[in-house]
Amino acid sequence: MANTLAGEHYQIVVVGGGAGGIAVAASLLKRDRSLHIALIEPSEKHYYQAAFTLVGANAFDADETIRKEVDVLPSGVRWLKSAVIKLEPKNNTVLLDSGKSISYDYMVVCPGLVLDWQGIEGLEDTIGKNGVCSNYLLHYAEYTRECLASINAGRVLFTQPPMPIKCAGAPQKIMYLAAHNWEKHKSLHDFDIEFHTATPTLFGVAEFVPPLNKYIDRYDIELNLQSNLVAIDGPAKKAFFQQGENKVEVDFDVIHVVPPQRAPEFISSSPCADNSGWLAVDKYTLRSDKYTNVFGLGDVTNTPNAKTAAAVRKQVPVVCENLLASVRGEELDIM
Ligand SMILES: Cc1cc2nc3c(=O)[nH]c(=O)nc-3n(C[C@H](O)[C@H](O)[C@H](O)COP(=O)(O)OP(=O)(O)OC[C@H]3O[C@@H](n4cnc5c(N)ncnc54)[C@H](O)[C@@H]3O)c2cc1C
Incomplete structure (x- = not known):
């Protein structure tokens, strides 16, 4: 040439x-x-x-x-x-x-x-404050650490958008690490943990679903399949999920969000x-x-x-x- x-x-x-x-x-x-x-x-x-993920879980230095x-x-x-x-x-x-x-x-x-922060209504205005965090960018992961380490009780939501995303395990890993820390250092019973995923199953590889379900049970996590975060109001601490035909509103104290990706x-x-x-x-x-x-x-x-x-x-x-x-x-x- x-x-x-x-x-x-x-x-x-x-x-x-x-x-x-x-x-x-x-x-x-x-x-x-x-x-x-x-x-x-x-x-x-x-x-x-x-x-x-480990930065958000307070197990790794951001630098x-x-x-x-x-x-x-x-x-x-x-x-x-x-x-x-x-x-x-x-x-x-x-x-x-x-x-x-x-x-x-x-x-x-x-x-x-590309992380599509605009793909969820209201997310760009509130990410990094109001208890709205995400491990998908480093400075927001540092806010995840702050949110998860400082909360002592309340409702904590973890979300996963439609596939494909990078590291399909990351939306759940932070949830199990957070629950592990609360079980070890706080009173796990004081937390209501919910996982909302747009996908029809807990994980795309069938063999991994039964062991993951054991942790869902152990930490008493409410599992919401085909529940897609579509809007968020940070100051009001409300998240809105599309579940089939219905739009469901859920209050939160902290929410870990994974943005849609393209x-x-x-x-x-x-x-x-x-x-x-x-x-x-x-x-x-x-x-x-x-x-x-x-x-x-x-x-x-x-x-x-x-x-x-x-x-x-x-x-x-x-x-x-x-x-x-x-x-x-x-x-x-x-x-
Ligand atoms: C929270 C989180 C947890 C993860 N956990 C894991 C894990 O446990 N295990 C695992 O294997 N993977 C994990 N991943 C995924 C992994 O980091 C990615 O899959 C991997 O980095 C992909 O490599 P890449 O080179 O395709 O993209 P990247 O590593 O993202 O690199 C893309 C590069 O292209 C550059 N670029 C962008 N636009 C342009 C342009 N227009 N022109 C020139 N350059 C450009 C960017 O600046 C960047 O440096 C995780 C990711 C995240 C966010």
Whole structure:
């Protein structure tokens, strides 16, 4: 493929420097030090999001979840500190928010997903105050810790939106950790705990449901399936759930909210997206189903696996081996 302007073209462009982007860049270079890779990432901070749950549960230091992006970037990778605003896969280019256009031979797309705080009426106005917390952003996770540690009695709600979300276990993990702390250090009987999930079952993997149900029983949690948080009034401490045809109002003292989640707009509006807006890749090879020089991994893809860092770990070698096979003009056979 032809080069464009010198300095504007890279052999491999990685979009997003989170769990997937950093791992894929490191893993590609481990296989071939001569690769010419640029990683596009706007944030100077890199987060270990899995530990946000533990921050909320008062079991982990918030600062320990943060690294400088520059410290986790593999040496030899060129960091372009910008956000991609448009994919132009027909021209093998991406457009940056700086106005620059970057061209590539191969692209790996892994910008994660977007937390849709506006997807629940009233949430944006009240998140981070009025007892409304969420582990899905670090500073709100610190407020979760404050809320769950300071409350001594009352009604505490935990919610889960429709799938897909990243870490489908996180909405429940914080609930069990909170209940464990109250059982140990306070009087559990003084708490009314409710779990409201938009899903029809407690968890998507059937084998995990019976053991989880034991904890639901142990902590006397009221389980509300197909109960979707649609609105919240923080100052009045009221949450509104859609349950089939009915809209049900529930008072709370504290509520842990998980926002609905979707693909970033520059993905959903691109020719690389499927009908739901996620990056369309072959679930076995992780190559775009439309563009042979585009691969994807992580939360942004439409693969049927869970959106977790654990999944990213397994996807990285698939992307690396297949991308390099493609560079060599070989068949993709790593799945
Ligand atoms: C509360 C919580 C608990 C979790 N618990 C677990 C767990 O226990 N186990 C587990 O395996 N996983 C867990 N996860 C999920 C895990 O963190 C994600 O699945 C994983 O980080 C996905 O990696 P990714 O690279 O796709 O996205 P991310 O790690 O989110 O990285 C995406 C990167 O892309 C960048 N980006 C965004 N937009 C652009 C753009 N326009 N241009 C360029 N770059 C862009 C972002 O700044 C970010 O750095 C949890 C997540 C949360 C929030």
